[in-house]
Amino acid sequence: MFKKDRKRRIIYNDDSDQQFARLNRPPYNFIDEQSFIDARTTPTFGTQVDTYVWNVGNGATPPWGPWAELNDYIVHPFLGTHQYATDAIIKACHSNNMEIWGSLRMNDSHDAHVKQLEHTNDSFKSKHPEYLLGTIADRDLGNEHIESYQWAALNFEHQAVRDHRLSYIKDNAETHDFDGYELDFTRFIWNFPQGKELELAPLMTEFIKDVRDVLDNIGKKRRRKYTFIVHVPDSIETSLMLGLDVEKWMSNQLVDIVVAGMGFNPYKMPIGNWKQLGLRYGIPIYTSLNTRPLFKLYRDTFRSSAAWIKYIRGVADWWWYCDVDGIYLFNLFTHCEFNTKPLDKEIVYKPLSEIGEISTLKKENKIYAIDSVVGMFTQASVASELPTILDKNERRILLNVGFDANDEDATFVLHVWLNQDGQDLRIWVRVNHVSVELMQDSNHWIATLPEGIFRTGENDFTMYCNIESVTNNPIIVTEVFVEAEF
Template sequence: MKKKLKILRMIVSLSFLFGIAVCCNNSRISSLEKYRELRSEKLNEPRSVIHNNDGCDALYFPIDKEYSAQNFLDIRTSNLIGTGVKTISYCTIASGFGNFTHRTEVGDVLLKHGYEFGINEETRNITSEMIDNGTDPLQVHVEFARENGFEIFWSNRMNDTHDASHRKDKPYFLWSKFKENNPQYLFGDIGERLPNGRWSSVDFTHQEIRNLCIKFYEEVCNNYNVDGVELDFLRHFELFETVGRGGVASKEQRDMLTDMVYQIRKVTEEAGMKRGNPILVLTRIPTSVEYAKKAGIDIERWIEEGLVDIVVGSCYFRLDYWENFAKLGNNKDVKMYAGLSESRVKEEHPLLKRQQNSVYRARAAAAWEAGLDGIYSFNEYDTRSKYLSQIGNPEILKTTNNLYFVTYRDYTADRYLAGGNDYFNTPRLSPTPGNQRSFVDTPLNFNIELGNESYDANVSILLYAEGIKSEDLVVKINDTFATFKNATAEGLFIFEVDQKTIQPGINRLFIDKKGVKSNHQKLKDAAVFFCREKNDPEMKGLINTLNIRY
């Protein structure tokens, strides 16, 4: 094994030299002023949808499938051709910190297999096979992008903590040599439970961590012909040990992180000038400015000082409305994007599933209506999903079946910051235990974000509840009563709505219960459905239940 690692390191070194030669063939940009002018032009090119597939396609390659670049791409990438996706942001894992599936001399090359640790035993890590073939997952995606008209970004998870399950007596395959050799930089001791973070996070208070992170970006920008780089702070949002232990970030800590982002921006400018191709900087952060600041990120300052080009909001939870998030970019040379991650809501009604095309379309329609500049798709492994060809065009979304929810992702914001849930401006309602609402608290009022739904449609309000009778429910939207139509044995209550009462943007949903109220009476979910295509196969069950006629 040691001999193989030595050979791989030699291959990596030779590949770097080759990569530098390739990356520097374009004409050099002579001045920083000209470079920034070209970068601004590049930023303003249309890129309605950015796609990040999570990057573990190399890590979990089918164990019985022969490796080839094409077989690798066919898992999650090839089907992006012909969709609305303009930009691929490819993640080379970084779980944990500095653990990569691209060729690196600064970080660690991730070569271990999950099956060696009893994880995903039907898959294998093909990184070493790719390096043996003179390439790696990032390089294959760079070449794919160039050949097929995509932009290509490199995505780095700033502090991914999937390795927190590591124990001395039960090692985890994503545990890195760096963390093993440098425990002084971690939030805590192995297995230690922290109130607002994980023990395996690296602490950016340490200059050594920040310097190393800058070098990660410098190495990629100099050796891969990327159009942009991503600073993914939401995998995971753990920056400083003091915050993980229940405190808040100090101004000094925010300044540390701002300086690191400044240095990364500088690295992209130097590499982009040499190559003759500007490199954009994308960052993924929470939608609440104050929440982010308490954890260590001063996004307003980053935008004001021109350190980032694209800001993506939301991941496990969304704290603020899209229209407020969009305003951060007003009159600034920055683009604001809605982050659409996969839903992990539990115990959903079978007819009210969030993980379907009609819901992604609805989420995108609401984001476009709020004034955002684009959509960022995260953790979508099935690139054949129909919605990827639709969410980049608001005009298409006016004509489709769209299913909106009060809440799409329902994790707690306390996970990363003490008192984090106090920063929720958006409502929290889902069937997940802990996010249901008691009718004792009625009347219940929720704001629900909608897109431009002016095209003719049958409009229904859908409530998922238990312990109540339909005749006891009072439902209004924008102060107009909805009419009860039907109910199912599983607790789905259906109300008709006059489409004229619906407005683009934020709508007010009012739900009350007549008579005696008890804690056993629960509202689990609320949605608004716009039906235009009765023969939609994905929505057939719901449409039949609604008994919509044309």
């Protein structure tokens, strides 16, 4: 029905939590199957979304195992089972000529803080603790240590673990009429012991080959091929360092599509490198944006203002400038579901009718950002530009701007956040060798930039101030944004 090399403007990922009664709260009122479909799925129809991605869970049956019961992940009575819920979404998508993929979280560790093994998200873990990447004692190391999350992940070094996962994929892909099947290696990122990932990468390549064979056999039986997708970390290098030899998968034609990116470093991602591989092997590359970025401004401002949609537009504009094959959106729906300061549902779904084409982004207000911290997924991410120290020495920071740089109707306003106010502090930026002084505005620094100062693509951007670096109390730049206003 849907060719693997078809054009996909927006790919929309749904974590499928609306099938559970725990989400029966505003903005939703679940009373029947149609209200379930209308919650997150119907708003994508008639937009620029060409592919719907339904999270099938973590490889446990039912999804999330014992951990689900502890966290009230109970399927709505009117749906009955997670299998029925899945088929209802598939039917709704196909009825609206929408391609749909099943997406398996390959090694989810949301259960890393459980009190006992029996409460983890797959009973296979408690039955075989020897197959985990750590022990439950690692849980208490402190969240500054990735081991406190990693311990609950399965170790794919063991054949039994690979067999367990392959068996689930076969059963799930046979049971449901998905058009494609995605392995999500970004939730979470650890599949092998620390330090052994490169050595064990061939095991994962063999596993990918086995999945390819399974999906091909199912496709032959149903007389319709399965599209095989992998969702991997930010770069070819970070993927390989985690045991994912994506280039080998591509060169051997084991996968049909690559979705790249953790979603937190959209401007620093080496899109050009991914595009080169995609062109070399004839495989589309889609870039993934997590719409819940990890910077402070998101928590303080984006969740309660239209700045959020400007940020999404800015990323999309940059990515289309980079000639991506399409945009993959993660966690979009969550913004109208927060218990505190939720956004209006119409605002949340508005990007789906804007960011899929360059023409619908033109003349829309945007925010371009310099990538900041990435949380616990550092090993899967490219290096962040921020935070950085500010002193009398000019510090070069990567600043990318999309098509708006050439728009004479755009006004650009620069915003900079620091870790302190700084008495008698003066700050300058130099954009493509033009110096501009910033003025303090409440809790941050701001400047309207001269007309024509930006160019499309990478801009030469430096920052400096009038104070020498002080070791015991340094001035630190935490966030930098550029608003494009029309």
